Amino acid sequence: MSLTPRLIVPDPDTAATYYQEAMGAKEVFRAQDDSGRVMVVVLQIGGSPLSLSPAVSEWGWLSPDDVGGSPVLLEAEFQDQDAVAERMVAGGGTVVVPVENRPYGKREGRLRDPFGHLWIVTGPLR
Known part of the structure; x- marks a missing residue:
């Protein structure tokens, strides 16, 4: 069994580029x-x-x-959460909660990407 989240975005090409640059994502498949x-x-x-698809209101997307x-x-867990958060913001994302060491043993923050999706960027303490 596997589970693949599919994010609905205005433009999958723009979103794919954003996630590649901000999170180091690699494209593995594309369909038109x-x-x-x-x-x-x-x-x-x-x-x-992670899948990306365009909004199609008649399909409920x-x-x-x-x-x-x-x-x-x-x-999403990363070794360098600070760098990922910086790249997300540089690409148009916004900080909801800053990346900081948390008392429960993680370094994490919360961000909104430019497409409205919310992320916890987490990883080991620094």
Whole structure:
């Protein structure tokens, strides 16, 4: 059994580039419809897959902006959370909670990517 989150975004190409630059994601698959519109991009972040698709309201595929924000919080572990958070912000993301050492033994923060998705960027203490 496997589970692959699929984020609905306005433009999968732009989102794929963002996650590649901010999180070191690698593109592993891409599919387009007959008109050439990208319908899915599958990325690999570390050992985890992440899919991206465009918003298609008639299918019920709505982006966070379409529904007033994201009800989902994605957690991703990195060795250098600070660098990832800096790259996310440089690419258009915003800090919700700064990356800091937490009393429960993790260094983490919370960010919103430019597409409205919420992330916990976590990892070992520094």
